[in-house]
Amino acid sequence: MTDKKSNQPFTPADIKRLAKKIISENPIFIPDEPTTVGSPDNLTDEPEEPDNERPTKKEPERSKK
Amino acid sequence: MLATHIEAESRYESFRRMAREAIHKELPYGDSKNIRLSEISQNVLIFSKAWAADANRKVDWPWSEGYKSYAFRYPNRFELATWYGNSLVGLSLGRPSYAGTRLRLEFIEASPSHNPLRGRIVPITISVAELYANIIGASELRIIDPIDKKLIDYYSSFGYRYCDARAESNHKHYLVKVLL
DSSP states (O other): OOOTTTTSOOOHHHHHHHHHHHHHHSOSOOTTOOSEEEOGGGGGSOOOOGGGOOOOOOOOOOOOO | OOHHHHHHHHHHHHHHHHHHHHHHHHOOOTTGGGEEEEOOOHHHHHHHHHHHTOTTOSOOOOHHHHHHHHHHHOTTOEEEEEEETTEEEEEEEEEEOTTSSEEEEEEEEEOSSOOTTTTTHHHHHHHHHHHHHHHHTOSEEEEEOOOOHHHHHHHHTTTOEEEOGGGSTTOOOEEEEEOO
């Protein structure tokens, strides 16, 4: 894998800020949480070829009126 | 084991530890002091064997054997063991894609019975995975085969987008979030 970004290490302050943001933007509890998500079968999938690695496009934000 | 492999394992474990520790510090629960997030060590694998005998278990996959080959193959993997007190209550694995542009969260398993963290295993795991993905420079997190419709609906309301099986070359459906 390319280490383009990971060669520019986050500072502890960056990590703390990101952790706060992630916790604030994600659920903290899921009612009826399943005991499994995904499957052990996924662990043996062949790695994706680089050509298939088109990043998912972010949904365009609607313009505010 | 080659020195480069050992170096990679050590380097990525330091990234995983950063993610675990930072998320743990921000957990918003009143009982966070009882929650511990760790790597998947030999001790964890011994504890995981108790799950195999549990009649409520949904899968038949031996963590102790399966983990070792996965870990050897992917030193840059995501892994997490979640504890409540002295009880192992969650395990998960994932890996970056070939070029590292995305992190695939491939399997999360919670303790099949008596889980005091029920309802919080998936949120904690996904939060640590998101931070790890950021640290290694991935631009998106994919939760492969989310299976449960309630889970899909729930995460879809928190910035994830559901993509059906036709969207990925190996025909897996997934939830995806584009990271900053």
